[in-house]
Amino acid sequence: MGAPPQGGAVSGPAEPDPRRPLDKDPPAMLQGMRVLDLSRVLAGPWAGQLLADYGADVIKVERPDVGDDTRGWGPPWWGPADARMSAYYLSANRGKRSVAIDLATPEGAAMVRQLAAEADVLLENYKVGQLARYGLDAASLMSLNPRLVYCSVTGYGQDGPMAQAAGYDFAIQATGGLMSLTGEAEGTPGTQPQKVGVAVTDLFTGVYASTAILAALVERGRTGRGRHIDAALLDVQVAMLANQASNHLIGGTVPRRMGNAHPNIVPYQVFETADGHIVLAIGNDGQFTRLCELAGHAEVATDPRYARNPQRVAHRAELVPLLADWLRTRTTQAWMDLLEPHAVPCAPILDIAGVFTHPQVLARGLRVDLPSGSAFDHADHPANDHPAMPLVRNPMRVDGQAVVADQAPPALDQQGDAIRAALARGEGWPTR
Incomplete structure (x- = not known):
């Protein structure tokens, strides 16, 4: 399923109604307490x-x-x-x-x-x-x-x-x-x-x-x-x-600010797109391989510097600019449409108004x-x-x-x- 545009409401033929009544008899496991x-x-x-x-x-x-x-x-x-x-x-x-x-x-x-x-x-x-x-x-x-x-x-x-x-x-x-x-x-x-x-x-x-x-x-x-x-x-x-505490206690390092990057996983951060931004949250090597293949750069996934996550972390400085160049070639929605159906973890960055009109938030009745x-x-x-x-x-x-x-x-x-x-x-x- 495609995601709503970055920072905005879900587009579609009909405006969804965010209001949802409570279930008739909501569970009350602590009744009497x-x-x-x-x-x-x-x-x-x-x-x-x-x-x-x-x-x-x-x-x-x-x-x-x-x-x-x-x-x-x-x-x-x-x-x-x-x-x-x-x-x-x-x-x-x-x-x-x-x-x-x-x-x-x-x-x-x-x-x-x-x-x-x-x-x-x-x-x-x-x-x-x-x-x-x-x-x-x-x-x-x-x-x-x-x-x-x-x-x-x-x-x-x-x-x-x-x-x-x-x-x-x-x-x-x-x-x-x-x-x-x-x-x-x-x-x-x-x-x-x-x-x-x-x-x-x-x-x-x-x-x-x-x-x-x-x-x-x-x-x-x-x-x-x-x-x-x-x-x-x-x-x-x-x-x-x-x-982060474990990184310090086990690794002996003092973790520092990294913006939206992750200290232990690459790529796991925000990237610019042709019209905004997208989050990539690549958690394993298979997801990284699919990302490269879908982006038209399958050879990067087999490069010894990038094939496994520990190598990607070690070579973060070379890999991230390479990925950034790819991501700028399409809009956020185009990347979502390409990556999401193939189980490559990604997401737009929504403002709060966008959150409360997102189809999944509406379906789950969070308001x-x-x-x-x-x-x-x-x-x-x-x-x-x-x-x-x-x-x-x-x-x-x-x-x-x-x-x-x-x-x-x-x-x-x-x-x-x-x-x-x-x-x-x-x-x-x-x-x-």
């Missing part, structure tokens, strides 16, 4: 959203009046001016209920303890030791509820010389080595180390945290006891160095539109005044069905009155 989410910004909320997608009942505890920091990280905004939410906030808080509680007051801390007494999981990303002031630390709450899986997300972990330091994704990408590997090669005019275009360390930490939480819940099924999980952004970033009206009920805005909220669904499918919470991200304190009333009545964890 209760998650108390005290976290804010991205890493912790991302983990909480994943658990909500899998069916957990997630209550998000936020600061009165201001809520999660990301509520103010706009524009763009969603909703009316008096109840608007930032697009950033919406990306990480699907499927949750919101209650505003001041943890620093005795009354607020008591409410959190009530919720924690019946929770299965607690997520928090406060500075090390801060929650102990209010009796909401892991030791205190796990004494109250020995079955609690308590997950602490911090920049640098619960111990070590930087345990008290604030951790932000950008800083961790720098300290954790990722920026030293990202960007054009040193010496290229006008360049510098680059961060990745999304907060990947935060996101990976959220994913790592959720897998650790699920593992702890499985173990709790055998032992009846919870765990305290220490999830540090720096630890995750170092783990994410993957093959989901959730009803949003109830989020503004407290502001006296009729529900039918608000169109469905466009979000990106959880990428997992189970038995062919999309896994995603069916509730839009909540407005600040949207369910607060009902939750506080249930706690005041001594009813424990409030039902949805």
Whole structure:
């Protein structure tokens, strides 16, 4: 199948409709699990959203009046001016209920303890030791509820010389080595180390945290006891160095920025075409042979300098300019049409608009539109005044069905009155 033009939308006789409803009964493998989410910004909320997608009942505890920091990280905004939410906030808080509680007051801390007494999981990303002031630390709450899986997300972990330091994704990408590997090669005019275009360390930490939480819940099924999980952004970033860390530890080298090139595979980078760019991701010798044959240069694949990947890596400086000359002779789409049917890994470079109109993204239903009206009920805005909220669904499918919470991200304190009333009545964890 041909790919859409570089940087644009899919061309065709009819404009595809990106909207896709949720499956009628999405899988809810964590149904009955209760998650108390005290976290804010991205890493912790991302983990909480994943658990909500899998069916957990997630209550998000936020600061009165201001809520999660990301509520103010706009524009763009969603909703009316008096109840608007930032697009950033919406990306990480699907499927949750919101209650505003001041943890620093005795009354607020008591409410959190009530919720924690019946929770299965607690997520928090406060500075090390801060929650102990209010009796909401892991030791205190796990004494109250020995079955609690308590997950602490911090920049640098619960111990070590930087345990008290604030951790932000950008800083961790720098300290954790990722920026030293990202960007054009040193010496290229006008360049510098680059961060990745999304907060990947935060996101990976959220994913790592959720897998650790699920593992702890499985173990709790055998032992009846919870765990305290220490999830540090720096630890995750170092783990994410993957093959580059191994290149250093095994090879004794210090990996450097290489632009879009790969340290261990050639050709594996971006090339110019007659009208733009294309990615080649040649992962084995057979693919390289097919590339050469299709380009009309079969003899290059048998050249001893290029026949095997280790030789191609050794002779990168001679091979890459040769390939660059070939790639400039055709358009991106012409190369896609030539290479893709013959299993030569390649891809156009799409902008985000192009991504959401790509036929495979449409077929997989990665955009989901959730009803949003109830989020503004407290502001006296009729529900039918608000169109469905466009979000990106959880990428997992189970038995062919999309896994995603069916509730839009909540407005600040949207369910607060009902939750506080249930706690005041001594009813424990409030039902949805």
